Amino acid sequence: MSKPLLNKDFVLRKVCGLNVVLPTGANVKDFGGALNLNDTGALIYEQLQAGKTVEETVSALVAAYDVTPETALADVQETIESLREAGVVA
């Protein structure tokens, strides 16, 4: 069961319908901006933050939205890859 590790030096904030990931601590100097997530991205982030596996995250997505497990898996993988590129996932 794959369990992607979130970089702890980020925080997800929800304000005015926006989901924003912001760097914290020493991470601020390297990141220098904010990551704007859509609602699906935020849900995936929260699942990973709670230590869930990819499979559990897919299930959460299927439960929250009217999508097939295949579509949900593709979304989760794509989001994790984007978060990894941004340095938010190790």
Added chain:
Amino acid sequence: MDKLPYREFLAMLQEKTREADIPYSGSFELTPLCNLDCKMCYVHLQDPSVKHQMLSGEQWISLIQQAIDEGMMEALLTGGEAMTHPAFWDIYMYLINHGIVTRVKTNGLLLNEEAIKRFQEYRPFQIDISLYGCDSESYVAVTGVDAYEQVVSHIRMAIDAGLHIQIMITPSSYMSPWTERVMQLAKSFYVNVMVNDTLIDPYDNTGRQKKDFDIPLEEDLRIQEKRKELFSSGYSTDDHEFFMKRLNRPMLSDKGLYCSAGRSGFAVNWDGVLLPCLSFPRDVVCAHPLRDGFHQAWNEMNDVVKNYEVPKACHSCELNDKCHYCPMHHQKVAAKHLCDPDYCNYVKARIKAAEKTNKDN
């Protein structure tokens, strides 16, 4: 998934949070005490008993956490001299560790090598450093302290360290003989420079009066002309006005103020009182987050600001598409919903001067 630079991110949030009455930007006046004694300072108190009335680090952090819970994303630490607060670094690190986009306003005296190293590691969005003179003589004339060499050395070190520095200049009658040279010195740092065009009425217990340090209108206009010439690509209060004018909202409404103070912005004064902005007149509105909690205090203040009726005179004023009513500028009469004629005359002269410059260009 978009990665946004801080400026873009903050600009995007400003309007959204204003519409939703969310306190996204907070200024925290950590202390009225200072290691300089600027003669035009509206905050600085010298009574040592003030120390016992100041908020502790725990109290500031509690207020900050409550503000974060309500949606705060951006914070300014100011004073007095913010860095003299005994818990400055605890408060600063709390903000940084919670992802708050943080600015620090300082006179630069404590921005030594050790502080710069810390800021390099835990980076603020911006450090605003006040520049009060262009040599020892002018520094003493304005601040009462010969801090020139030290401050300039600290500014250079901070810039060399890659920190995002903005120089702030506050012209007053005490700076008058040197104002242009101070601006020239600021230019030599090749960073953003803001030249304040507003001197604020000092708090009652400071023992200071604005008339003692105010500058004549003609001098102010000359300074602003020089400022435009020197810093055409830099920041200024005029740029701020320009930015505000770009916002898609009328400058004058039947109810409510144009600016974001009290709508998405707030300030907590050194004694824990919540205001729309740092020098907002307390007889218009003030709230008490230490007593009532931040949530209730914010709602009370927000409600007053949203329903504030600007003076009737503004509705028939020919310049009401160029000037927005700000209670801070009409400090003594804002609670009566009136205009201060001196300030109105000042704005008229500024607008006339700006129009002349535009024509000449």
